Amino acid sequence: MKFNKICVLGLGYIGLPTASTFATSGLKVIGVDVNPSIVKGLQNGELHIYEPGLRTLVQAAIISNKLEISEQPQEADAFIIAVPTPFYGEKKADLSYVISAAEAILPHLRAGNLVVLESTSPPRTTIDILVPILEKSGLKAGVDFYVAYSPERVLPGQILRELIENARVIGGINPESAQAGHDLYKIFVKGKIITTTATTAEMVKLMENTYRDVNIAIANEFSRLAERFGVDVWEAIQIANLHPRVNILKPGPGVGGHCISVDPWFFVEAAPDLTPLIHTARQVNDSQPHFVVNKLETILNGLEGKTITVFGLAYKPDVDDLRESPAIEIVQLLSEKGAIVKAYEPFKPDYPLKHGSMVKTLEEALLGTDALALLVGHQQLRDLDPQDIQSKTECRILLDTVNGWDCAAWSEAGFDTYQLGVSRCD
Numbered sequence: 001m002k003f004n005k006i007c008v009l010g011l012g013y014i015g016l017p018t019a020s021t022f023a024t025s026g027l028k029v030i031g032v033d034v035n036p037s038i039v040k041g042l043q044n045g046e047l048h049i050y051e052p053g054l055r056t057l058v059q060a061a062i063i064s065n066k067l068e069i070s071e072q073p074q075e076a077d078a079f080i081i082a083v084p085t086p087f088y089g090e091k092k093a094d095l096s097y098v099i100s101a102a103e104a105i106l107p108h109l110r111a112g113n114l115v116v117l118e119s120t121s122p123p124r125t126t127i128d129i130l131v132p133i134l135e136k137s138g139l140k141a142g143v144d145f146y147v148a149y150s151p152e153r154v155l156p157g158q159i160l161r162e163l164i165e166n167a168r169v170i171g172g173i174n175p176e177s178a179q180a181g182h183d184l185y186k187i188f189v190k191g192k193i194i195t196t197t198a199t200t201a202e203m204v205k206l207m208e209n210t211y212r213d214v215n216i217a218i219a220n221e222f223s224r225l226a227e228r229f230g231v232d233v234w235e236a237i238q239i240a241n242l243h244p245r246v247n248i249l250k251p252g253p254g255v256g257g258h259c260i261s262v263d264p265w266f267f268v269e270a271a272p273d274l275t276p277l278i279h280t281a282r283q284v285n286d287s288q289p290h291f292v293v294n295k296l297e298t299i300l301n302g303l304e305g306k307t308i309t310v311f312g313l314a315y316k317p318d319v320d321d322l323r324e325s326p327a328i329e330i331v332q333l334l335s336e337k338g339a340i341v342k343a344y345e346p347f348k349p350d351y352p353l354k355h356g357s358m359v360k361t362l363e364e365a366l367l368g369t370d371a372l373a374l375l376v377g378h379q380q381l382r383d384l385d386p387q388d389i390q391s392k393t394e395c396r397i398l399l400d401t402v403n404g405w406d407c408a409a410w411s412e413a414g415f416d417t418y419q420l421g422v423s424r425c426d
């Protein structure tokens with residue numbers, strides 16, 4: 001199948017890089033978003049998200065007139081849906097954006113078109129939800145037009161490279177649909193393209209993130225066990241990982257982001273009777289911020305009235321993305337227990353933090369505080385020099401939740417140094 005013009009619905013972390021990459025590969029792309037301020041910003045070359053290299057790519061695509069930003073879809077050869085699938089408080093997938101996007105395509109759908117869903121979705125969403133909406137056009141899916149599911153699998157911070165280099169899974173509602181999807185993505189994908197069924201592709205995506213979540217949960221549980229038994233979990237993991245068939249992930253303050261902390265719930269919601277392990281892993285990771293707060297409470301002998309400076313709010317190192325961040329939850333839990341929280345997040349100094357105050361400089365962060373807590377291993381935070389910090393603050397207590405600081409060096413600089421997964425560093 002040949003493609004000259006495509007429409008990408010949803011211009012977030014996945015849709016915008018995808019639209020821009022297709023455009024710089026020579027296709028005419030209509031990038032669609034329902035948020036007028038995002039559309040307006042992009043039309044003026046302003047991005048609402050940060051991803052290394054993305055600004056340059058988007059601007060190049062717009063200047064070449066290959067990428068047009070609009071609030072409305074248009075007729076095209078293919079439509080890609082890359083809208084969010086958040087979940088409600090009850091841990092139920094919210095498919096309303098997928099449904100609205102499919103309905104927005106409907107008036108423009110023509111025989112011979114391809115529609116691809118990229119949004120992470122519960123198993124069977126493509127065939128049970130997307131196809132029936134598109135068939136309201138009077139056209140028959142798989143016969144008159146093609147439908148595929150192709151999950152994005154890129155790592156925030158490395159999206160532009162991984163979009164092109166990663167293997168790509170394309171699940172069709174029938175083999176012809178999978179082939180059409182293959183023809184579309186081969187325009188820029190350099191990794192292997194694997195075709196399969198739509199529901200298999202949906203499951204693959206959820207399985208990958210669930211696998212990672214369960215493995216992080218076991219690392220977090222090991223950190224608790226290590227503290228109980230007076231062991232340094234980081235050392236124990238390093239030794240265990242010398243075994244050729246063992247690869248334990250890293251414990252931390254919890255699992256955040258919009259993917260790993262969400263996707264396993266799609267399985268639990270769809271089949272609660274079959275997912276006790278997945279459910280428990282989610283609960284372990286969700287309780288990790290509480291574990292960190294309890295640890296701080298013990299170290300400080302109570303939190304009421306104590307000032308705590310947290311370093312990092314992002315959901316993981318070296319990104320500006322704060323979605324579902326365990327660090328934000330830790331701030332909230334600390335303030336609920338009466339602590340006064342100052343947060344230093346070099347990637348988002350203006351973040352409107354609800355339960356504490358943002359500080360913009362290291363000096364402010366270090367002033368009049370009772371404890372320092374490293375919550376995110378941003379490289380620039382890991383690089384802080386204990387001797388330098390010691391000279392700038394009266395504070396002498398710190399907790400490192402990510403193994404980002406050299407315990408011995410900080411202890412030598414005069415700090416009472418605590419680490420997640422270690423009873424106490426000396």
Ligand code: SAJ
Binds near residue numbers: 153156
């Ligand atoms: N984390 C740990 N310990 C670890 C690894 C991660 O606590 O050893 C935490 C991180 O700090 C973060 C969370 O887990 O809070 C998730 O981070 P991540 O780097 O594992 O993953 P994401 O959410 O940034 O991206 C994942 C990736 N999936 C897999 O690696 C299987 C990515 O490839 C997916 O495209 C992405 O989810 C997605 O969009 O689904």
